[in-house]
Amino acid sequence: MLDQWRARIPAVWCPRRAAGGLLLALLLGTVVARAGIADHVVRSHEEGIDLILYPTPIRDVVTVVGSLPAGDALAPAGQSAVPTLTGMMLDRGAREGSAAGALLDKYAIASRLENVGAAVSFEVGNQTLDIRARCLAKDLPLVIELLAAQLRYPAFNRAEFERVRQQFIGAVRSSIDNSSYRARDTLNRALFAADDPNYPQPIDALLASARAAGVEDVQRFHREVYGPRGMILVLVGAVDTVAARKAVATAFRGWQGGREPLPGSRAGVTPPARQVVELASKPSVTVLLGQATGLRYRDPDSLALRVATSVLGHGFTGRLMSTVRDREGLTYGVGASINEDSYSGGAFVVSASFAPQLLDQGIDSTRRELRKWWAEGITEAELAQRKQSLVGTFQVGLSSTGGVAGALLSTAQRGLDLGWLDRYPELIRELQLPAVNAVIRRYLDPDRMTLVEVGTLPAAKEGTVPAAAPR
Numbered sequence: 001m002l003d004q005w006r007a008r009i010p011a012v013w014c015p016r017r018a019a020g021g022l023l024l025a026l027l028l029g030t031v032v033a034r035a036g037i038a039d040h041v042v043r044s045h046e047e048g049i050d051l052i053l054y055p056t057p058i059r060d061v062v063t064v065v066g067s068l069p070a071g072d073a074l075a076p077a078g079q080s081a082v083p084t085l086t087g088m089m090l091d092r093g094a095r096e097g098s099a100a101g102a103l104l105d106k107y108a109i110a111s112r113l114e115n116v117g118a119a120v121s122f123e124v125g126n127q128t129l130d131i132r133a134r135c136l137a138k139d140l141p142l143v144i145e146l147l148a149a150q151l152r153y154p155a156f157n158r159a160e161f162e163r164v165r166q167q168f169i170g171a172v173r174s175s176i177d178n179s180s181y182r183a184r185d186t187l188n189r190a191l192f193a194a195d196d197p198n199y200p201q202p203i204d205a206l207l208a209s210a211r212a213a214g215v216e217d218v219q220r221f222h223r224e225v226y227g228p229r230g231m232i233l234v235l236v237g238a239v240d241t242v243a244a245r246k247a248v249a250t251a252f253r254g255w256q257g258g259r260e261p262l263p264g265s266r267a268g269v270t271p272p273a274r275q276v277v278e279l280a281s282k283p284s285v286t287v288l289l290g291q292a293t294g295l296r297y298r299d300p301d302s303l304a305l306r307v308a309t310s311v312l313g314h315g316f317t318g319r320l321m322s323t324v325r326d327r328e329g330l331t332y333g334v335g336a337s338i339n340e341d342s343y344s345g346g347a348f349v350v351s352a353s354f355a356p357q358l359l360d361q362g363i364d365s366t367r368r369e370l371r372k373w374w375a376e377g378i379t380e381a382e383l384a385q386r387k388q389s390l391v392g393t394f395q396v397g398l399s400s401t402g403g404v405a406g407a408l409l410s411t412a413q414r415g416l417d418l419g420w421l422d423r424y425p426e427l428i429r430e431l432q433l434p435a436v437n438a439v440i441r442r443y444l445d446p447d448r449m450t451l452v453e454v455g456t457l458p459a460a461k462e463g464t465v466p467a468a469a470p471r
Contacts, residue, residue: 036422037054037398037404037408037418037419037421037422038417038418038419038421038422040054040055041053041054041408041418042054042055042241042245043418044245046245046248046249046252047228047248047249047252047253047254047255048227048228048229048231048252048255048256048258049228049231049232049233049248049252050231050232050233050412051233051235051244051245051248052232052233052234052235052408052409052412052418053234053235053236053239053241053244053245054234054235054236054239054404054405054408055237055238055239055240055241056236056237056238056239056401056404058237058238058401059238060136060137060138060238061134061135061136061137061237061238061401062134062135062136062137062140062235062236062237062238062239062401063133063134063235063236063237063401063402063404063405064131064132064133064134064135064143064147064233064234064235064405065130065131065132065133065234065402065405065406065409066130066131066231066232066233066234066409067128067129067130067131067231067232067409067413068128068129068131068151068226068227068228068230068231068232068258069127069128069129069225069229069230069231069258069259069260069261069262070083070086070087070124070128070129070221070225070226070259071083071124071125071126071127071128071129072084072124072125072126072200072201073126073127073197073198073262074127074225074259074262075201075209075221076221078205078209079209079213079217079221080201080205080206080209081168081172081206081207081209081210081213082209082213082217082218082221083124083129083221083225084124084168085161085164085165085168085210085213085217085218086124086154086218086221086222086226087122087123087124087129088122088124088164088167088168089154089155089156089160089161089164089218090122090150090151090154091106091109091110091120091121091122091150092105092106092154092155092157092160092161092163092164093105093106093109093154093155093156093157093160094109094146094149094150094152094153094154094155095149095153095155096149096153097145097149097153098153099153101149101153103155104146104149104155105155105157106160109146109150112142112146113143113146116135116136116139116142117135117136117139118133118134118135118136118139118142118143119132119133119134119135120132120133120143120146120147120150121133122150126197126198126200126340127197127261127262127342127343128261128413129226131147131151131233133147137237137238137239137240140235140239140243140244140247141243141247144244144247144248144251145247145251147251148251148252148255149251151226152226152252152255154222156215156218156219156222158215161214161215161218165210165211165213168210169207169210169211172203172206172207172210173207175203176203177279179277179279179282179284179285179286179454179455180286180454182277182279182286182454183277183286183287183288183351183452183453183454184288185200185202185203186275186277186288186452186454187275187288187290187347187349187450187452188200188340188347189202190269190271190272190275190450190452191269191271191290191291191292191347191450192265192269192292192347193265193267193268193269194267195265195267196264196265196267196344197261197262197263197264197265197343197344198264198340198344198345198346198347199265223257224257225257225258225259226257226258227255227256227257227258227259228252228255228256228257228258229257229258229259229260230258230259230260230261231258232409232412232413233248234405234408234409234412235405236401236402236404236405236408237401261343261413262343262344263343263344264294264296264343264344264345265344269292271291271292271448271450272450273450273451274450274451274452274453275450275451275452275453276452276453276454276457277452277453277454277455278455278456278457279454279455279456280456281456282455282456283355283456284353284354284355284356284455285353285354285355285356285359285453285454285455285456285457286351286352286353286452286453286454286455287351287352287353287354287359287362287363287366287451287452287453287454288349288350288351288352288451288452289349289350289363289366289367289370289449289450289451289452290347290348290349290350290449290450290452291347291348291444291445291448291449291450292345292346292347292348293305293338293341293345293346293347293348293443293444294345294443295338295341295345295346295443296341296342296343296344296345296346296414296415297341297342297346297414297416298414298415298416301439301442301443302338302341303427303428303431304431304435304436304438304439305338305348305439305440305443306338307383307386307387307390307428307431307436308373308377308378308436308437308439308440309336309337309338309348310336310386310389310390311373311378311382311383311386312336312350312369312370312373312378313334313335313336313337313350314335314336314337314386315335317385317389318335318336319369319373320334320335320336320350320352320366320369321333321334321335323365323369324352324362324365324366324369328365330354330358330361330362330365331352331353331354331358331362332353333351333352333353334350334351334352334353334362334366335350335351335352336348336349336350336351337349337351342410342413342414343413343414348443348444350366350370352366356455356456356457356458357458359453359457359458363451363453367446370446371446373440374440374441374444374445374446377433377436377437377440378433378436378437379433380433383431383433383436387428387429387431390428391424391425391428391429394424394425394428395425398421407421408421
């Protein structure tokens, strides 16, 4: 539930990481996604919800993923903790069927799900509340009913709220000493304007908001923000499309309201060249080097920049790993990725971890490879190899119901038509070397990137920000 307070380095390409069923699907030789994905999708609007159904040959099991715009970026002024507190309350009790329905406490909800081997979970992210569920096909109506009750009629019990609030405060306080979280938080606040949805609220503001929040605040946020507008629900697997549409329409009938995801800010920022956060007793220093790109995933140059970035820093075949780690032995891990670009302009980020005694040497080596990549571009051989790898990764990712569901959801979130999934391999193959190399210099400049260092540093550095003490 609180994964948003743990730093995550997303894959260079992947609409979403495939769910745990991927290994089983591969072992069984199951191919979930068929040629012409969009041709097999049934898409409709049920009670204002963008409903995407994809029946597959998988027997009995249905994977459900979804989202609605109710993330941290939509927090009211001075109430940065309220969206996550609201999301954390969804599985703590709900009214069945209506605001006046029978009360289902958290144990009743858990019991109904466990009795049929189903699972439902929620997670609040930056822009959205993310929904995940898995069940047998015969139990889908029950799961949809419970999902609708939790989203529409959460109980907001005061005792449960106090437990949730303390859990949230504990998680935020623990993040103060988490070098990965602090590095990502520091970089994003340097790269994005304060009114940009990618700008994270400072830890002190989160703690103050959580301490001041009451049940009335989460009730108000739920009333003003939750609703079918902007909501996407994806069902993949043994889906009876007629029955599924009816179940969703019945469970969500009459629901109104909701928001759209927030666009990026037009305000420019002048990011600092360096930000250093000193944390005691850390065996390594987390290093991020980044720059805002202004590109959304759906923008024309985005795919070329992602391919170029993957050559620089994706996996063991990326330049950074092969040089900074394998040849020079300066780190266990270093990579590059494009982040935070589903709804608004994202960021290019190089991430690494160095022992304190190797920090300066590691940063110099990383900068050297970055500058070379920026100045000279990638080679024809690198582009050919990366095209093959990306297409293969994409196709393997569609080998499970979770993989297909995540791909459909992310494609819809990014404002792309679902046929884009069918075109993706060809779009990759059509990329030409001059265009790929051109976008590197068009959107990036190593001299304008912000360097963030977080951990136990060998000596005090200019720009150091001491770690805040939990309060």
